[in-house]
Amino acid sequence: ALLAQERTLLAGARAYRGEFGAVGARFLAGIPRLLPGATAAAAHAALARRVDRVAAEGSVLVTRLEPLAVRSPGHGYVALPLQVEGESDLEGLLGVLAALESGPTLVHLEALSVERRGRTGTGEELAFRFTAVGFSLDEAPADTAASAARGTR
Numbered sequence: 001a002l003l004a005q006e007r008t009l010l011a012g013a014r015a016y017r018g019e020f021g022a023v024g025a026r027f028l029a030g031i032p033r034l035l036p037g038a039t040a041a042a043a044h045a046a047l048a049r050r051v052d053r054v055a056a057e058g059s060v061l062v063t064r065l066e067p068l069a070v071r072s073p074g075h076g077y078v079a080l081p082l083q084v085e086g087e088s089d090l091e092g093l094l095g096v097l098a099a100l101e102s103g104p105t106l107v108h109l110e111a112l113s114v115e116r117r118g119r120t121g122t123g124e125e126l127a128f129r130f131t132a133v134g135f136s137l138d139e140a141p142a143d144t145a146a147s148a149a150r151g152t153r
Helices: 002-033 040-057 090-102 140-150
Strands: 059-068 073-076 077-088 107-120 123-137
Touching: 040 059, 040 073, 040 090, 040 123, 077 090, 077 107, 090 107, 090 123
Parallel strands: none
Antiparallel strands: 059 077, 073 077, 077 123, 107 123
8 A cells, every 4th residue: 555655656746846847937937026135134225226226317316215124925035115205296206116116126116105395497396205115035934944954943
């Protein structure tokens, strides 16, 4: 009975390898859009640089960038929220939002608020606030595996 069970497992091993390969390929395909950095702090810094660079290209003034608590949605990824505040006209703000969402790095925007500050010679002056959420590989699974290999947790 045990031999028959092992033969069944071996016969299915080829199919498992193919299934795991497809899942791995989908996982690896998303990596280039993730934030670089070996730690959450490094990935947060990369997101802050990206936001700052996009804002500068759009002539938008960023007055505050604040990393928020890392969230773990699971599946080997972590979400890295960054509170962004600044001032701009409507065209500049819309350009920054579009560039962040459609750029090479995966960024999700949340909690956008816009407040009218007044009128300038070129149009409306706006104050804005939003959360830019970037994604990175979760460093915890590797740490957990290393701890398990050493016999610690």
